[in-house]
Amino acid sequence: MNIPKHIAIIMDGNGRWASGRSLPRIVGHQQGVKAVRTVVKACGAMGVKTLTLFAFSSENKNRSTEEVSLLFKLFLTVLKQEVKKLNKHNVRLKIIGDLSLFPEDVQKTAAEAQTLLDNNNGLTLVIAANYGGQWDIVQAARQAAQAALNGDIKPEDITIDSFSNYLSLANEPMVDLLIRSSGELRISNFLLWDVAYSEFYFTDTLWPDFDETELNKAIVSFNHRDRRFGARKEK
Ligand code: IPE
Ligand code: IPE
Numbered sequence: 545m546n547i548p549k550h551i552a553i554i555m556d557g558n559g560r561w562a563s564g565r566s567l568p569r570i571v572g573h574q575q576g577v578k579a580v581r582t583v584v585k586a587c588g589a590m591g592v593k594t595l596t597l598f599a600f601s602s603e604n605k606n607r608s609t610e611e612v613s614l615l616f617k618l619f620l621t622v623l624k625q626e627v628k629k630l631n632k633h634n635v636r637l638k639i640i641g642d643l644s645l646f647p648e649d650v651q652k653t654a655a656e657a658q659t660l661l662d663n664n665n666g667l668t669l670v671i672a673a674n675y676g677g678q679w680d681i682v683q684a685a686r687q688a689a690q691a692a693l694n695g696d697i698k699p700e701d702i703t704i705d706s707f708s709n710y711l712s713l714a715n716e717p718m719v720d721l722l723i724r725s726s727g728e729l730r731i732s733n734f735l736l737w738d739v740a741y742s743e744f745y746f747t748d749t750l751w752p753d754f755d756e757t758e759l760n761k762a763i764v765s766f767n768h769r770d771r772r773f774g775a776r777k778e779k
């Protein structure tokens with residue numbers, strides 16, 4: 545079995561999981577955390593190099609203030625709870641996105657967790673929080689423009705390779721497999737640049753029900769893809 549180096553997941557369907565059971569949406573998000581634990585463990589065990597999880601999009605702040613603040617709280621609790629276990633499992637943590645929106649205690653805990661896990665060399669777990677693919681390209685473009693303005697680079701030095709160094713996922717392999725749960729067939733402003741040649745896998749399963757069996761199904765499907773990257777094998 546060919547294991548993808550980099551798997552990215554749009555963890556969608558928590559709200560529908562909860563409302564299908566007449567429960568508040570936050571219960572769906574709490575159940576979603578269990579699925580995160582399962583997937584992180586499984587990816588680490590099978591030797592995935594990078595796992596990028598879409599936790600909160602730049603558009604999700606437009607939800608009710610109640611849901612947004614409960615999500616921030618949940619994020620903080622989970623970060624605090626899991627960091628020791630992640631360390632034990634040699635997981636490196638990287639949080640990408642515009643964290644300035646987050647309450648200060650969340651920003652502080654996020655920074656501390658990343659520092660603590662920085663020297664680990666097992667799975668790299670990337671959490672995309674207040675992240676948007678468009679935001680990422682714009683912040684990279686700003687850095688490149690500033691470097692040109694400072695005279696550190698010339699505009700013609702900006703190439704696909706050099707530009708990608710300014711993106712949030714610089715140094716991570718390109719995404720091999722992008723998974724979205726809950727039956728929606730869209731990217732919702734998740735990674736844009738990094739999915740240039742990803743294989744896409746969609747499942748109707750709602751995120752809280754996503755487990756190791758679901759992950760394995762996605763990887764089996766990935767193994768049946770003919771990745772041509774625009775070229776053709778000579779006969
Ligand atoms: C995904 O679940 C989690 C977040 C976006 C934070 P949703 O909350 O989008 O669940 P649905 O799509 O409403 O079911
Ligand atoms: C995408 O899901 C964001 C996350 C899973 C974190 P949404 O539920 O926000 O996306 P839309 O609104 O259905 O496109």
Ligand code: MG
Nearest residue numbers: 556557558559
């Ligand atoms: Mg959704």
